[in-house]
Amino acid sequence: MARNALPKQSEDFPSWYVEVVKRAGMAEHGLAKGTMVIKPHGYALWEAIQKALDDRFKATGHENVYFPLLFPEKLLSKEAEHVEGFAPQVAVVTHGGGEKLEEPLVIRPTSEAVIWSTYANWVQSYRDLPLLYNQWCNVLRWELRTRLFLRTSEFLWQEGHTAHASSPEAMEETLRMLEIYREVCEDVLAMPVNPGRKSPSERFPGAIETYTIEALMRDRRALQSATSHFLGQNFARAYDVEFLNRDGVLEYAWATSWGMSTRIIGGLIMVHGDDSGLRLPPKVAPVQVVIVPIYRSDDEAGAVLPVARTLSDTLAGDGIRSRVDDRDQHRPGFKFSEWELKGVPVRIEIGPRDVEAGQVVVVSRTSGTKRTLPAGEASSTMTSMLRNIQQELYDDALSFRDANTHDAHDYDELRAGLQAEGGFWVGAWCGDTACEQRVSQDTKATVRFLPLEPEDPGAACVVCGRPGVDKAAWARAY
RNA sequence: CGGGGCGUAGCGCAGCUUGGUUAGCGCGCCUGCUUUGGGAGCAGGAGGUCGGCGGUUCGAAUCCGCCCGCCCCGACCA
Numbered sequence: 001m002a003r004n005a006l007p008k009q010s011e012d013f014p015s016w017y018v019e020v021v022k023r024a025g026m027a028e029h030g031l032a033k034g035t036m037v038i039k040p041h042g043y044a045l046w047e048a049i050q051k052a053l054d055d056r057f058k059a060t061g062h063e064n065v066y067f068p069l070l071f072p073e074k075l076l077s078k079e080a081e082h083v084e085g086f087a088p089q090v091a092v093v094t095h096g097g098g099e100k101l102e103e104p105l106v107i108r109p110t111s112e113a114v115i116w117s118t119y120a121n122w123v124q125s126y127r128d129l130p131l132l133y134n135q136w137c138n139v140l141r142w143e144l145r146t147r148l149f150l151r152t153s154e155f156l157w158q159e160g161h162t163a164h165a166s167s168p169e170a171m172e173e174t175l176r177m178l179e180i181y182r183e184v185c186e187d188v189l190a191m192p193v194n195p196g197r198k199s200p201s202e203r204f205p206g207a208i209e210t211y212t213i214e215a216l217m218r219d220r221r222a223l224q225s226a227t228s229h230f231l232g233q234n235f236a237r238a239y240d241v242e243f244l245n246r247d248g249v250l251e252y253a254w255a256t257s258w259g260m261s262t263r264i265i266g267g268l269i270m271v272h273g274d275d276s277g278l279r280l281p282p283k284v285a286p287v288q289v290v291i292v293p294i295y296r297s298d299d300e301a302g303a304v305l306p307v308a309r310t311l312s313d314t315l316a317g318d319g320i321r322s323r324v325d326d327r328d329q330h331r332p333g334f335k336f337s338e339w340e341l342k343g344v345p346v347r348i349e350i351g352p353r354d355v356e357a358g359q360v361v362v363v364s365r366t367s368g369t370k371r372t373l374p375a376g377e378a379s380s381t382m383t384s385m386l387r388n389i390q391q392e393l394y395d396d397a398l399s400f401r402d403a404n405t406h407d408a409h410d411y412d413e414l415r416a417g418l419q420a421e422g423g424f425w426v427g428a429w430c431g432d433t434a435c436e437q438r439v440s441q442d443t444k445a446t447v448r449f450l451p452l453e454p455e456d457p458g459a460a461c462v463v464c465g466r467p468g469v470d471k472a473a474w475a476r477a478y
Numbered sequence: 479c480g481g482g483g484c485g486u487a488g489c490g491c492a493g494c495u496u497g498g499u500u501a502g503c504g505c506g507c508c509u510g511c512u513u514u515g516g517g518a519g520c521a522g523g524a525g526g527u528c529g530g531c532g533g534u535u536c537g538a539a540u541c542c543g544c545c546c547g548c549c550c551c552g553a554c555c556a
Contacts, residue, residue, distance in 0.1 A: 004505090005517090029548095033547085033548075085555095089554080141555075142555095143555065144553085144555080145550095145551095145555090150556090223556095225556095259556075260556090263556055292515095294515055330514090330517085331513080331516090331518060332514060332516075333514085333518085334516085334517045334518085335517090336516050337516070349515065352515095354515090361515080370515095
């Protein structure tokens with residue numbers, strides 16, 4: 001029966017995650033500690049995510065650029081909070097060409113420093129603004145504890161870095177990009193997310209305000225899925241990016257930066273996956289429909305395979321990514337399990353009986369039930385079926401998120417809820433870091449986000465009882 | 479950096495306490511036959527510097543020392 005079954009999510013979620021990532025062919029560990037080899041099935045997902053984001057970046061006027069992996073160490077230290085925030089995680093190159101370098105180079109943990117140093121040369125006038133640039137690249141942050149996709153020393157991401165002539169314009173950009181992240185997560189990845197601001201202690205080092213979208217995993221832990229930062233004039237001041245405004249007055253440029261990383265793949269796995277493995281949203285699934293031919297003899301293979309291949313071609317003509325699994329070394333049952341593990345949204349089975357009867361058997365990854373369709377309708381049915389699966393995944397995740405989002409009215413409720421149930425717990429907060437730290441120490445949960453439009457923020461702080469200034473959503477996080 | 483554990487075939491492990499033939503098992507891999515609608519069976523086969531260096535010994539996967547690497551828990555983090 002179920003040989004090589006995965007660990008059950010309900011019994012051992014961390015093991016389930018590791019096993020799914022490995023067995024589904026997503027990724028494995030690299031040779032150096034904390035590094036990751038992204039395998040074809042994982043990289044194809046990343047490519048789909050890249051495309052969804054990049055199309056939207058372009059549509060909102062951004063262009064792609066590339067800045068160097070290495071830059072002089074002293075650049076980092078120009079922005080005080082920035083260097084303090086990243087110093088423990090930066091890798092430094094001290095030798096090259098067999099000799100000690102006179103000036104050490106850092107491997108980028110993020111590119112504000114090198115980019116703003118360069119922007120200084122690009123900006124003289126308000127006519128040079130805005131600069132709306134993005135780059136796709138890798139970054140390196142020394143990590144103590146790593147998990148595939150969720151936290152590795154090296155990871156892939158995009159980082160947008162924009163410069164503006166005014167504060168409102170930069171703020172508008174910050175929120176525009178947050179909205180794009182929300183849209184990609186919800187509409188493309190079928191992942192419901194909560195947009196919000198970060199508390200000061202969770203802010204990006206050097207930012208005035210950090211915005212986030214937070215998703216809830218199926219083990220009721222939160223995942224920061226993307227961030228967008230309003231950097232004010234901090235980086236312009238540190239890297240000397242000044243321009244003459246319309247009034248002929250020198251002014252520092254206003255900045256934003258925003259990023260989403262391969263971490264989102266870990267989120268995708270943990271939001272949708274079930275005990276059989278991955279469940280991929282059709283919009284990003286590298287294979288949307290897998291066709292498994294079934295036959296015993298060479299004669300039957302001769303009858304079945306051409307039908308399978310013709311159907312695959314027809315689907316391709318309709319813009320559907322399909323694949324015939326004609327591997328001879330595995331029997332159908334093995335293939336069913338494997339493609340379920342890999343999260344393919346739809347499986348079509350075609351055997352001798354089906355060819356005879358002019359039909360196919362269709363199975364959805366979300367419902368798992370088998371349906372028999374006339375062969376001629378298979379292609380026309382697929383588009384709506386994939387759309388339904390996309391919607392079902394979103395609806396499932398949304399109802400799970402909502403069922404695990406609670407109001408906390410006092411500290412006992414907050415603490416007990418975070419410890420016993422998990423999920424998001426929302427309550428008024430006075431804004432004092434001391435209250436924030438107390439919750440973290442008691443429950444290991446952190447403020448994940450401050451809702452953009454809080455209801456009744458003036459209620460008593462759930463920790464200390466003083467008047468609140470914000471609402472905070474707490475959760476244990478990855 | 480503190481605490482715990484591990485390194486033996488591609489993967490997962492046994493063997494080590496009490497040194498002694500050609501170092502084993504499961505999965506996977508290769509070949510053949512039978513199979514194929516929910517993770518196939520049988521037969522044959524390939525695959526190892528036992529993490530590294532040094533020591534003890536007639537003899538070391540096994541005992542001793544040093545080193546390297548990895549994993550888990552904690553302090554930092556997208």
